[in-house]
Amino acid sequence: MDRDVWNSHQWASAHGRQVEIESGNPLVQRHCIRCRRDFVEDPSSGERRAVFVSVFSFRMLPEQINRQWLAEMCPGAPLPLDIEVRHKLIENRIRQS
Numbered sequence: 001m002d003r004d005v006w007n008s009h010q011w012a013s014a015h016g017r018q019v020e021i022e023s024g025n026p027l028v029q030r031h032c033i034r035c036r037r038d039f040v041e042d043p044s045s046g047e048r049r050a051v052f053v054s055v056f057s058f059r060m061l062p063e064q065i066n067r068q069w070l071a072e073m074c075p076g077a078p079l080p081l082d083i084e085v086r087h088k089l090i091e092n093r094i095r096q097s
Contacts (some may be wrong), residue, residue: 002071005071005072013030019058028051029051035052037074038052061085
């Protein structure tokens with residue numbers, strides 16, 4: 001990922017938040033306060049993924065959205081498509097419950 005793209009975000013915390021989605025696999029979660037996008041980063045491999053954060057979990061976003069978010073500069077505010085994707089994920093989660 002382009003360093004300028006990654007640094008275009010305004011992170012809620014300079015060092016991110018340590019989380020474990022899978023036991024023994026620590027990740028760093030980052031949240032941009034401008035566009036409200038969330039990402040997780042694997043410190044050992046450097047791999048980054050776009051995620052949807054819920055109270056109890058992180059849901060990996062579809063690969064198309066992942067590639068887009070990791071490649072584009074911070075949009076500076078939540079985009080309508082981002083909001084739509086979040087709502088769809090929430091709706092699907094409610095239906096599955």
